[in-house]
């Protein structure tokens with residue numbers, strides 16, 4: 001079945017006396033009762049037996065796991081309470097002290113923070129690569145303790161796309177397990193397991209659920225044996241998905257292909273119009289021919305994605321002014337929902353970085369990130385235009401000297 005059909009029709013199980021509910025039932029039960037001790041003991045054997053206790057499994061959560069596995073082309077999945085729950089759960093399950101991790105340098109802030117903690121507290125070495133050349137991985141993996149390669153399909157907010165086919169093939173040849181965060185692409189634009197990845201992780205908070213009403217995460221495994229190895233660790237961590245969160249995510253999935261089409265079209269149109277404006281000095285979107293990883297993106301992705309960023313000539317003050325002047329778009333630190341969101345990293349998520357550190361992170365002071373929603377593009381453009389062209393209206397107030405956030409997230 002094609003992806004659009006899979007998104008609608010994966011769950012197909014009888015419920016009760018042979019009747020098929022069209023919507024997946026929400027089973028809001030923390031525990032399940034048995035007739036005999038033997039049956040209960042038998043059910044505790046692994047992740048796929050009968051349901052025992054909510055932290056080990058739940059019918060609604062399992063329906064989500066089966067759907068995500070079908071969409072990504074994996075042998076199984078584990079749903080988590082959040083994207084970070086999935087990422088830290090898989091890292092803790094797979095890594096041991098002394099291991100080496102090879103990671104793309106521009107990872108999501110939360111993933112960067114977990115890897116930094118693991119390096120500081122558990123003696124795990126983290127080696128950074130650009131992601132543009134498999135030779136970087138081959139050079140880093142000469143170390144025999146190299147265990148894991150960590151990549152993101154589309155980096156945030158730069159829109160960089162790593163050479164997934166080359167890197168994943170190299171990882172396989174070297175015996176290094178590979179993990180790809182596919183949150184920004186979704187299985188509609190890229191299925192890393194089909195390119196050779198071992199594990200795909202998601203913040204289902206973003207495009208998969210798509211309506212900014214649920215926090216969730218998932219790990220999808222190419223090989224069922226790896227899933228069975230990771231699963232007991234996640235039961236210990238207790239970072240399982242809540243049934244209602246799983247139900248909301250399932251509620252969003254059938255429209256994922258439709259929503260992605262609109263996100264991609266709106267982002268590409270906004271990127272093109274922004275690039276023609278004198279206030280804008282650079283636009284970053286994977287689908288733009290002047291993007292440094294454009295050739296790779298065209299090979300790896302089925303669309304440019306809904307996230308774009310652009311740099312304002314007026315620098316830091318102009319960036320902050322823009323996010324405070326938009327009316328339709330909202331200033332919020334998330335992405336992938338039906339509504340358009342804007343953020344200005346230099347004055348919010350990355351404000352603990354000075355100019356040099358910002359430059360090293362590839363973030364210009366005037367850089368604005370935009371998650372294109374599915375609104376009518378002409379309304380979005382009117383909003384962007386009015387926010388760009390009101391320089392006479394100064395900022396609402398000067399940037400206050402707030403305490404620095406502990407870590408750059410999002």
Ligand SMILES: *Cc1c(COP(=O)(O)O)cnc(C)c1O
Nearest residue numbers: 082083084108181183203205216
């Ligand atoms: C948001 C995000 C995460 C973290 O997910 P949460 O659901 O917020 O825990 C991880 N990776 C990427 C790429 C994200 O955008």
